[in-house]
Amino acid sequence: xxxxxxxxxxxxxxxxxxxxxxxxxxxxxxxxxxxxxxxxxxxxxxxxxxxxxxxxxxxxxxxxxxxxxxxxxxxxxxxxxxxxxxxxxxxxxxxxxxxxxxxxxxxxxxxxxxxxxxxxxxxxxxxxxxxxxxxxxxxxxxxxxxxxxxxxxxxxxxxxxxxxxxxxxxxxxxxxxxxxxxxxxxxxxxxxxxxxxxxxxxxxxxxxxxxxxxxxxxxxxxxxxxxxxxxxxxxxxxxxxxxxxxxxxxxxxxxxxxxxxxxxxxxxxxxxxxxxxxxxxxxxxxxxxxxxxxxxxxxxxxxxxxxxxxxxxxxxxxxxxxxxxxxxxxxxxxxxxxxxxxxxxxxxxxxxxxxxxxxxxxxxxxxxxxxxxxxxxxxxxxxxxxxxxxxxxxxxxxxxxxxxxxxxxxxxxxxxxxxxxxxxxxxxxxxxxxxxxxxxxxxxxxxxxxxxx
Numbered sequence: 001x002x003x004x005x006x007x008x009x010x011x012x013x014x015x016x017x018x019x020x021x022x023x024x025x026x027x028x029x030x031x032x033x034x035x036x037x038x039x040x041x042x043x044x045x046x047x048x049x050x051x052x053x054x055x056x057x058x059x060x061x062x063x064x065x066x067x068x069x070x071x072x073x074x075x076x077x078x079x080x081x082x083x084x085x086x087x088x089x090x091x092x093x094x095x096x097x098x099x100x101x102x103x104x105x106x107x108x109x110x111x112x113x114x115x116x117x118x119x120x121x122x123x124x125x126x127x128x129x130x131x132x133x134x135x136x137x138x139x140x141x142x143x144x145x146x147x148x149x150x151x152x153x154x155x156x157x158x159x160x161x162x163x164x165x166x167x168x169x170x171x172x173x174x175x176x177x178x179x180x181x182x183x184x185x186x187x188x189x190x191x192x193x194x195x196x197x198x199x200x201x202x203x204x205x206x207x208x209x210x211x212x213x214x215x216x217x218x219x220x221x222x223x224x225x226x227x228x229x230x231x232x233x234x235x236x237x238x239x240x241x242x243x244x245x246x247x248x249x250x251x252x253x254x255x256x257x258x259x260x261x262x263x264x265x266x267x268x269x270x271x272x273x274x275x276x277x278x279x280x281x282x283x284x285x286x287x288x289x290x291x292x293x294x295x296x297x298x299x300x301x302x303x304x305x306x307x308x309x310x311x312x313x314x315x316x317x318x319x320x321x322x323x324x325x326x327x328x329x330x331x332x333x334x335x336x337x338x339x340x341x342x343x344x345x346x347x348x349x350x351x352x353x354x355x356x357x358x359x360x361x362x363x364x365x366x367x368x369x370x371x372x373x374x375x376x377x378x379x380x381x382x383x384x385x386x387x388x389x390x391x392x393x394x395x396x397x398x399x400x401x402x403x404x405x406x407x408x409x410x411x412x413x414x415x416x417x418x419x420x421x422x423x424x425x426x427x428x429x430x431x432x433x434x435x436x437x438x439x440x441x442x443x444x445x446x447x448x449x450x451x452x453x
């Protein structure tokens with residue numbers, strides 16, 4: 001059904017101003033910021049039209065009764081026609097007065113420029129301002145929000161809710177979905193640039209030599225370096241065993257040209273055997289003097305890393321050279337892609353360690369919130385403080401939103417929308433005015449007759 005056709009007032013309801021409104025509805029498009037009418041609004045408007053017809057029908061019925069009673073009086077009937085006429089007359093007055101009052105809320109009765117009528121269309125902006133002020137003063141005050149949240153007991157309810165496995169699964173799934181969405185919309189190039197710059201800047205700002213020296217000293221003190229020395233000695237021994245010819249060739253190749261070949265051979269064999277013996281002793285003797293020399297060297301080097309300015313400067317220069325290499329920058333930049341792929345895969349897998357740990361943490365938090373009064377009170381306090389901060393900080397913006405929104409509504413559209421929602425109840429005022437007016441008129445007429453008698 002055409003919206004403007006559906007909103008047309010029932011015939012005979014509202015006088016000439018209703019006819020003008022009907023014509024306006026036929027041609028006036030909905031204004032920007034105005035309302036749109038749903039099927040529920042149309043049902044409400046139908047109910048309003050039915051109630052208008054009922055109220056108007058009651059007024060016509062009372063008018064008919066009044067006419068019949070007056071006819072009976074002119075015909076010479078006495079007694080009851082006077083009481084009926086008085087009641088019907090007062091009922092008509094009450095009905096017309098309430099019709100005027102109800103109609104004046106939404107439009108000018110009979111189109112006449114009577115002061116203080118068409119209140120909603122003409123006072124819309126003031127009503128919006130008053131509504132915004134009312135909401136700000138009575139709903140958006142810090143104390144009201146704090147008391148309300150404290151009465152709700154969010155911490156207790158949230159803890160009980162999170163302690164349910166089904167709810168924990170739901171929260172975990174929603175968090176995983178949000179995490180995947182966030183990682184998907186991020187541009188890899190932008191994130192890689194940020195991560196690379198952050199890591200490089202952090203590494204350049206921090207001096208690493210003292211930290212390396214402290215770590216090295218602890219490793220030497222705890223004997224953690226001995227496994228590395230054992231491995232090096234074992235690998236050196238094995239390499240010498242497997243490459244004896246290479247060692248002897250290197251020795252003989254560096255001999256003078258005037259020495260006999262067999263002498264060079266003997267010298268090479270002798271050097272090789274000494275090297276092999278040294279490597280064997282280093283491998284098999286934990287207290288070998290060379291191992292002690294290694295311990296002293298590492299101890300001295302760790303001290304230099306912590307206190308020697310020249311050594312520390314060399315380490316910093318080496319660090320800068322390493323960070324400046326393209327291969328290192330590419331490795332840093334590619335770290336984000338690896339991390340993102342790992343996190344996305346973990347978020348998609350319901351049995352991944354990430355989701356299992358997140359679910360366990362949620363269940364644990366729910367159980368603690370349900371059992372621990374101190375934790376529950378702390379969470380309630382955080383929520384109250386956050387809500388009060390938002391309300392007190394953005395109260396003006398919230399009330400301004402209400403005021404500006406109401407101001408942007410079209411006056412006629414606003415009037416029709418409000419009438420659709422409350423007009424049915426307002427028609428009961430007309431009906432009650434008719435009944436109460438008739439009873440009041442009957443009582444007044446009866447009292448006057450009794451006093452006159």
